[in-house]
Amino acid sequence: MRFSRKIKLAIILLVSAGLNTSVIAENKILVSLLDIHQVKNIAYVSFNQRIDLTPELFGALEKGIPLQFNVNFQIIEHNKFWLDQIVLMKKGTYQIKYKNLIQQYEAININGDKKYFSEIKDGINFIENVKEWNVGIAVEPIGNLVMSLKVKLDKSSLPKPIQLNIGDDIWKLQSDSIVNIIETGN
Amino acid sequence: MKYLVPIFGLVGLALLIMLARSLANTDLVSTESFRLLFIFNVLFIASLVFLIAHQIFRLLKNIKKEIIGSKLTLRLVISFALMIIVPVSIVYLVSVSFLTKSINSWFDVKVESALEGGLSLGQKTLNILMRDIELKGRSMAYSIGNAEEGERDSLLRDMREKFIIDEVILYDQKINILGLSSANKSSVPTIANYEHIERAGRGFYGVIEEFDDTIILRAYIPVNFKNKIAERGYLEVRQPIPTEISSLAISVESVYEDYQRLSYSRKSLNIVYTLTLTIVLLLAILSAVAISFVISRKFSEPLAQLADATKQVAKGNFNKIIPEYGKKDEIGTLVKSFNSMTRQLDIATQNDRKNQHRVELARLFLDTILTNLSSGVIVVDSDQKIRLYNLAALTLLQINKQIIKNRVLDKVAVNNKELSPVLEFISSYVLAKGKSKDKNREYKINTNKNERVIRIQINSIRNDRKNNYIVLIDDITDVTEGQRHQAWSEVARRLAHEIKNPLTPIQLSAERIEHKLKTKLNDEDQTILSKATNTIVGQVNALKTMVNEFSDYARPPKIEKNNINVNMLIQSVVDLYEPVGINISIKQPNQVLMVMGDENKLRQVFVNLLENAKDALVDERKPQITIQTKVIKGTIVIVFEDNGSGVPENILGKIFEPYVTSKSHGTGLGLAIVLKIIEEHKGSIEIKNKRLGGSKAIIILPMSM
Numbered sequence A: 001m002r003f004s005r006k007i008k009l010a011i012i013l014l015v016s017a018g019l020n021t022s023v024i025a026e027n028k029i030l031v032s033l034l035d036i037h038q039v040k041n042i043a044y045v046s047f048n049q050r051i052d053l054t055p056e057l058f059g060a061l062e063k064g065i066p067l068q069f070n071v072n073f074q075i076i077e078h079n080k081f082w083l084d085q086i087v088l089m090k091k092g093t094y095q096i097k098y099k100n101l102i103q104q105y106e107a108i109n110i111n112g113d114k115k116y117f118s119e120i121k122d123g124i125n126f127i128e129n130v131k132e133w134n135v136g137i138a139v140e141p142i143g144n145l146v147m148s149l150k151v152k153l154d155k156s157s158l159p160k161p162i163q164l165n166i167g168d169d170i171w172k173l174q175s176d177s178i179v180n181i182i183e184t185g186n
Numbered sequence B: 001m002k003y004l005v006p007i008f009g010l011v012g013l014a015l016l017i018m019l020a021r022s023l024a025n026t027d028l029v030s031t032e033s034f035r036l037l038f039i040f041n042v043l044f045i046a047s048l049v050f051l052i053a054h055q056i057f058r059l060l061k062n063i064k065k066e067i068i069g070s071k072l073t074l075r076l077v078i079s080f081a082l083m084i085i086v087p088v089s090i091v092y093l094v095s096v097s098f099l100t101k102s103i104n105s106w107f108d109v110k111v112e113s114a115l116e117g118g119l120s121l122g123q124k125t126l127n128i129l130m131r132d133i134e135l136k137g138r139s140m141a142y143s144i145g146n147a148e149e150g151e152r153d154s155l156l157r158d159m160r161e162k163f164i165i166d167e168v169i170l171y172d173q174k175i176n177i178l179g180l181s182s183a184n185k186s187s188v189p190t191i192a193n194y195e196h197i198e199r200a201g202r203g204f205y206g207v208i209e210e211f212d213d214t215i216i217l218r219a220y221i222p223v224n225f226k227n228k229i230a231e232r233g234y235l236e237v238r239q240p241i242p243t244e245i246s247s248l249a250i251s252v253e254s255v256y257e258d259y260q261r262l263s264y265s266r267k268s269l270n271i272v273y274t275l276t277l278t279i280v281l282l283l284a285i286l287s288a289v290a291i292s293f294v295i296s297r298k299f300s301e302p303l304a305q306l307a308d309a310t311k312q313v314a315k316g317n318f319n320k321i322i323p324e325y326g327k328k329d330e331i332g333t334l335v336k337s338f339n340s341m342t343r344q345l346d347i348a349t350q351n352d353r354k355n356q357h358r359v360e361l362a363r364l365f366l367d368t369i370l371t372n373l374s375s376g377v378i379v380v381d382s383d384q385k386i387r388l389y390n391l392a393a394l395t396l397l398q399i400n401k402q403i404i405k406n407r408v409l410d411k412v413a414v415n416n417k418e419l420s421p422v423l424e425f426i427s428s429y430v431l432a433k434g435k436s437k438d439k440n441r442e443y444k445i446n447t448n449k450n451e452r453v454i455r456i457q458i459n460s461i462r463n464d465r466k467n468n469y470i471v472l473i474d475d476i477t478d479v480t481e482g483q484r485h486q487a488w489s490e491v492a493r494r495l496a497h498e499i500k501n502p503l504t505p506i507q508l509s510a511e512r513i514e515h516k517l518k519t520k521l522n523d524e525d526q527t528i529l530s531k532a533t534n535t536i537v538g539q540v541n542a543l544k545t546m547v548n549e550f551s552d553y554a555r556p557p558k559i560e561k562n563n564i565n566v567n568m569l570i571q572s573v574v575d576l577y578e579p580v581g582i583n584i585s586i587k588q589p590n591q592v593l594m595v596m597g598d599e600n601k602l603r604q605v606f607v608n609l610l611e612n613a614k615d616a617l618v619d620e621r622k623p624q625i626t627i628q629t630k631v632i633k634g635t636i637v638i639v640f641e642d643n644g645s646g647v648p649e650n651i652l653g654k655i656f657e658p659y660v661t662s663k664s665h666g667t668g669l670g671l672a673i674v675l676k677i678i679e680e681h682k683g684s685i686e687i688k689n690k691r692l693g694g695s696k697a698i699i700i701l702p703m704s705m
Helices: A002-022 A055-062 A120-128 A160-164 B004-024 B031-064 B070-106 B109-146 B149-163 B194-200 B243-264 B266-314 B330-372 B391-396 B409-415 B417-431 B477-520 B523-554 B566-576 B599-616 B670-680
Strands: A027-039 A042-051 A067-078 A085-099 A104-108 A114-117 A130-137 A144-153 A173-175 A178-181 B167-171 B177-182 B205-211 B214-224 B232-240 B376-381 B386-389 B440-447 B450-463 B466-475 B562-565 B583-587 B594-597 B624-632 B635-642 B684-689 B695-702
Touching (some): A027 A178, A042 A120, A055 A067, A055 A085, A067 A130, A104 A120, A104 B205, A114 A120, A114 B205, A160 B266, B004 B266, B031 B070, B031 B266, B070 B266, B109 B149, B109 B205, B109 B214, B109 B232, B149 B167, B149 B177, B194 B205, B194 B214, B214 B243, B243 B266, B330 B391, B376 B391, B376 B417, B391 B466, B417 B450, B477 B523, B477 B670, B523 B670, B562 B566, B562 B599, B566 B583, B566 B624, B594 B599, B594 B695, B599 B635, B599 B670, B599 B695, B670 B684
Parallel strands (some): B583 B624
Antiparallel strands (some): A027 A042, A042 A130, A067 A144, A085 A104, A104 A114, B167 B177, B167 B232, B376 B386, B440 B450, B624 B635, B635 B695, B684 B695
C-alpha cells in the first residue's frame, strides 16, 4: 500500500513537472491602438505596446542575451457556414540588445531601423512604438474581416539551454491576441 | 501482457535515443519538439509505472492465491530490479555530479576576468579615441566659429585633413547642413539625430556606433559663431576607428557576450541535463523492471508448471504433461524427464488399477461363491480372530445380527453359549497350530425347537507366512435323518421278514388245536381253550398288522402314478368319516386340481392325517376339522387343520421319525409312512401347532397339467 502511494506521488510529480508551464502566470505585453490604413494599395499597421521586462529579463539583457519579439499579424475573413479564411498574414520582428563594447542598447524596430541608446527605456520606447508597418498589398474590404495581432518573445533566439529548460517560465512573455473588426466603409 | 512489455520496452528505447539525440544536437530539435518529447517521456514513464504497479498487484494477488511460481517470480523480479537499480543509480549519481562539475568548470573566474579585461580595454580604447575626437572637434569648432562664413568650407576641409578625420559636418540649430567635408567623396551624409544635437547643446555629446565590423565614433560639439551671437551651430565629427582595432574589439565583445550568455544559461544547462539524465534513469530502470517481469515469468513458468504438475502427480493425476517447447537447457531436460516419469507412473497406475480391478472381481467372485455356498465358511487366524465368514456360517451357527469379523472366538462364545463346544473345538485346533488330528466333529444345535446336526471340518492354510484356518460348517441334519430312515427301514424289513413268516403257522396251529380238541374237552376246558386260541389268533393278527405297517414303511419306493383329482379323493375319504360325529368342512376351489400320483397311497396319507386329527379331538367338545385345497405358484397346497390338543412341543421337531408318537396306541410309523409317500410324490409336508390351539398339516404336491 505504501509502495503504491509512493508510485502515485512520483507520477503526480512527474506529470506536474511536465505541465507546470501552463499553470504559472505569464508575463504580459500589452498591445493597444491597433489600426490599419491603406496608402496606394499598401496596407500599413500601427499599434502601441507596453513591454514590461522583469528584473530577470533585464539581467539577461545586461548579460548580452538579445530579446527578440515576434509580431504575428493576420486578417481573417469570417465565414458563417465554413471555416474562417486567412486573407493576409504577416510576421515581423524587433529586438533589443545590449552592446557591451560600446555600453549602449542596440534597438532594431519592426521596420529594420537600428538605433543605439544609453538608456534601456529609450531603446524599449523605440521598439514599442510601431508606426506605418508595411504588411503588404491591401485586400478588398468585403465581408466580415477582422485583424488579429499577437506579440511574443521569440524563444528560438535565446541560447539553447534556456530554450530546452521547459520549467523556466521567466521567458514566457507575450501579449493576448488583439482582434479588431476592420471597417469596410460601406 | 506478453507483447505489451516488449512493445513498451521498444518505445522506451526509441524515446531514450530521441532524447539523447536532441541533447547531443540541439540544432536539429526545436524547443517545441523537445517539450513534446519531454512530455511523451513523462507520460511514458507514468505508463511504465502503471504497468509495473499492475504487474506487482497481479503478482501479489497470485501470491495470496498461492499460485505456484508466483513467489519465485517475485524473488526473480526483486533480484533483477536490484541488479539494475543499484548500478544504474550509482552511474546516475556519478554522471550528475560529473556533469555539474564539468559545466561549472567551464566558467572559470580567470577566463571571466580576462574577458572582462579585454572588453574593458576595448572600451577604454574607444573612450580614448572618443576623447581624441572630442579635442579635435572642439579645436575645429573654435576655428570655424571665429572664421568668416565664406571660409567655413575650406576651413572644414583643411582642418579635417589636418586632424585626419573621416567626415566633418556643420549644422545649424535646425539641423540644416551648413558645411561638409568628407574623405570619401561619394558617401552620402547621414543626417544627424535631433536628440544628439539637443544633447550636444550641453557642451558635448559622443556616440559610438557599430555597423557590421566597423565602429564609428560620432562627436557632436556646439559652435559659437563670433558675428552671430544669437545663432549657434553644431559640428559633427565622424571617425571610424581603425579596422584592426575595431575587429579585435568586436571579437573580444563577441566572445565576452557568448561567455556571458553561456554563464547565464548555466543553471538551465544543469537543470536540462539533470532532468534528461533523470528521465533516462527512470526510463532505463522502469523498462528494465517491466522487462524483468517478463523474463522472471519466463524463468519461473516451467518451474511453476513443474511444481504444479508435481502437485497433480501427488494427487494421483498422472495425465499432467508439461509443454516441452523443444528447450535444450537443464529445465528442458528436467521437463522431459518429468514427463517421462509421469508417463511411466501413469502406465504403472493403470496396470495397478487393472490388477486391483481383477483382484476386486476375484474377491467379488469369492464373496458370491461364499454367499451362495450352502456350507458355512469361517477363516480364523493364528490369534483366533475371525477374518472372514459367509452368511451360511451365521445361519448354520444361528448367529443372528452379529458382526463377528475380527472378533476373537472366545468373545463370540460369550454371546453364543450354545456354540461354546463348537468354538472351543475350533480354538483348540488353532492353539494346536493345526497339528491336531481331530479335524472333524459333529454337533447338535437346538434352535427354534428344532434340532440341527452340523459338521465342523477344519483345515489349516499358510498364507503370507501366517497360519490361517478354514472352518467348513455343513448341515448334515438331512443326511443323518436319511441314514436313520434307512436304518429303520432295514430294521422294519428284517422284522417283517423274520416275524411275518411264523405268524401264519402259529395262527393255523392255534385254530387246528382248537378244532381238534374242542369236542374232546368239557365245557369249562373248551371255554379256556377257545379263549386261549382266540388270544393267540388275536395277537397274531395284531402282530400281522404291525408287521404289515413295518412292511409298508420298509417297502421299496414303488408307486403307480395316474392323474388323480385331489378334491374328489379328499371328498371320498371324508365320506368315510361322516358317521364318526366330527364336523369336517372342506374348502375347495372350483378349479379341478389334478395330481400325478398313486391314488391308494395318497388316500392312505389323507386317512392317516384324519386319523391323527380324530385322535387329537377325542376330548374336544366341538371337534372340528377343516380341509382346504388351493393352488399356489403351480403347486397344490392341502391343509388339514383341527382344533385339538396339538402336537407336544418336545416331539414336534422329530414327528416324522419312526416310533415317535404322543398316542398310547399305534406303532408310531403313521407319519413316517406319510412323509415317505409324500416325498415319493416329489412333495413336502410340514406339521406345526396353531397359535390358538390345534395343529396344522400342510402338504404341497406338484400340480399335473
